[in-house]
Amino acid sequence: MPALKLTKFEAEVVWLGQVADSETDLSAQALEQMGLKFGGSDGECHSGLTRPSCSRVSHMHPRGTEIANVRQLSVVSEEELAQIAATMGLDALNPAWVGASMVLRGIPDFTHVPPSSRLQGADGVSLVIDMENRPCVLPGRVIEGVKPGFGKAFKGAAQHRRGVTAWVEREGGVALGDRLRLAVPDQPIWSQIETARAG
Helix, strand or coil, X not given: CCCEEEEEEEXXXXXXXXXXXXXCECCCEEECXXXXXXXXECCCCCCCCEEECCHHHCCCCCCCCEXXXXXXXXXXXXXXXXXXXXXXXXXXXXXXXXXXCEEEECCCCHHHCCCCCEEECCCCCXXXXXXXXXXXXXXXXXXXXHCCCCHHHHHHHCCCCCCEEEEEEXXXXXXXXCEXXXXXXXXXXXXXXHHHHXX
């Protein structure tokens, strides 16, 4: 039996971007196309085969430990960005403000697509979804700079809508208007997941 099952779900690439230095400014610069290597997108501050561990994994790895980089890209959905904006009281939320690498249209409940799912383009380029990208305060600071009074609302509004992190499994390129097909793990949910989460 195959480990992955191709689905009928497809997403259109509607926005691409790149963050040069998230320490200085999380804002992304819009692109029309993006080359993807095994280390991610050239020029993106989150690229690389490895990365220093951060606060999100400090319970497993001391901060600064070199670990595999499964956070090469930040992928969000157009539909969920619209939901976040509406909850915040904004007409729209520019993906550049949240440091997005890619915005997709067409996959429902995108943030909760199963970990290890794949997004594959026509040329074979493949992205592996790591897991939900939980919201932090950094996009709020960018938003506050362009929409004063709204920045603090981002983290709460983005809960379970912040998209996913992903890494490159097969090199290739993506461009605006490309379609990516979704493949999901072909296995049941672990029977002990709720027990494990309960601690």
